[in-house]
Amino acid sequence: MEEPGLRRKQLRSVATRDRLIRSALDEIFEVGYHAATTQGIALRASVSRGALLHHFPNRADIVIAAMEALLDDGTRQIKAVTNELQSGSASLADFVEFLWRLFSGRFFYLSLEMITESRNDPELRLRMIPVVRRFHEALDEIWTQFCAGSERTPQQARLILNLTVCLMRGMGVQTVLRPEPGYYREMVDAWKALLPHLIDGAPGDILFTGETSPQT
Structure with missing residues (x-):
């Protein structure tokens, strides 16, 4: 039987690790x-640098753990909003607005910082690729469930929603040097108007078949 003292120690260790990741x-x-420095992270977490090194022996270790936590949080948020959409408590327009907030705010800028850095750090990139792959695999599953009631195949559903994500992410990049809310609002509103037709209408048919529907 596990001793209470050991259990408390394990819980403290888990809590410390999580605090370090959030501080990172x-x-x-x-x-x-x-x-960003390991010393600065330790100070934010109110732990010693030795405690940080116990959990994360080098800087790359805590960066990867932070990226995993960030993408896990993003996956949970996207899943929650998708569930609201399927239950009828949120609209497709609400979903687009949520994605725009996600990919033009803290979540996006943090992922951008780490992804950009991995471009010139081969070791970091190799460790980050499977983390990002798991995120996109989770999104693919969400997208498939999202369009389960439509006529779109799982592959088509993934394409439509990944187009949406890429649009929002691309606009998010632009916000760094083009802080013009009206510019992005026009595109977000235009996509909110188009997306339902891609999912269930003729524009989606054209996208996947290259042919227009017969004229009546």
């Missing part, structure tokens, strides 16, 4: 990837 995300978001 805060540090990277506030000062940027290159300025």
Whole structure:
């Protein structure tokens, strides 16, 4: 039987690890990837640098753990909003608005910091690829469930929703150097008007067959 003292120690260790990961995300978001230090992360988490090194022996370890936590959080949020959409408590327009907030805010900027850094760090990139792959596999599953009631195949559903994500993410990149809310609002509203037709209408038929529907 597990001793209560050992159990408490394990719980404290898990709590410390989670606090360090959350502090790493805060540090990277506030000062940027290159300025973020393990010392700064430890200070934010109110732990010693030795405690940090016990959980994460090098900087890459905590960066990967932070990316995993970030993408897990994003997956849960997307899944929750998709469930609301399927239950009728949220509209397709609400879903697009949610994705725009997600990919133009903290979640997006943190992922952008780490993904950009991995471009010139082969070791970090190799470790990050499977983390990002799991995120996209989870999204593919969500997208398939999302369009379960439509005439679209799972592959078509994934294409439609991944087009949506890529649009939002691309606009998110632009916000760094083009802070013009009206510019993005026009495109978000245009996509909200188009998306239902891609899922259930003739524009979607054209997208997947290259042919228009017969004229009546």
